Amino acid sequence: MEFASSLVINILVVVFLVIDAPKHGKRAWLWGVLGFFLGTIALGIYLIQTDRKVLGWVILIVSVIGYILLIIFILIAIAFIFSL
Template identity: 50%
Template sequence: MESLIGFIISLAFAIFLFIDAPRHNKSRWLWAILGFIFGPIALGIYFIKTGRKVAGWIITILAILFYIVIIVVMVLAVALFANGFS
C-alpha cells in the first residue's frame, strides 16, 4: 500500500512537470522523468529554475530534511537490531 502511494505521488509530480514545463520553455520529457525519479527535489529545483524561488527552496529544503530523517531512523533501527535493545 505504501509503495502504491509513493508511486501515485511520483506520477503526480511527473504529470505536473510534463504539463507545466513547456510554459517556461523547458523540456517536458526531461522534467517529467526527473520528477518521477527524484520527486519533490526535482519539483523544487524546477520551481527555482522557473522563477518561483521561494517555493522551490522551501520544497527542496523540506525534501532533503525528510530524506535525512529517514536515513537517520534507518541507521538507528539497524544499530538497535545489531546490538539488541538493552
C-alpha cells in the same frame, strides 16, 4: 502502503512537470524523468528555475530534511537490530 503513496506523489509530480515544462521553454520529457526518479527534489529545483523561488526552496528544503530523517531512522533501526 508507504510505497504506494510515494509512487502516487511521484506520478503527480511527473504530470505537473510534463504539463508545465513546455510553458517555460523546458523539455517536458527530461523533467518528467527527473520528477519520477527524484520526486519532490526535482519539483523544488524546477520551481526555482522557473522563478517560483520561495515555493521551490521550501519544497526542496523540506524534501531534503525528510530524506535525511529517513536515513537517520533507518540507521538507528539497523543499529538497534544488530545490538540485540
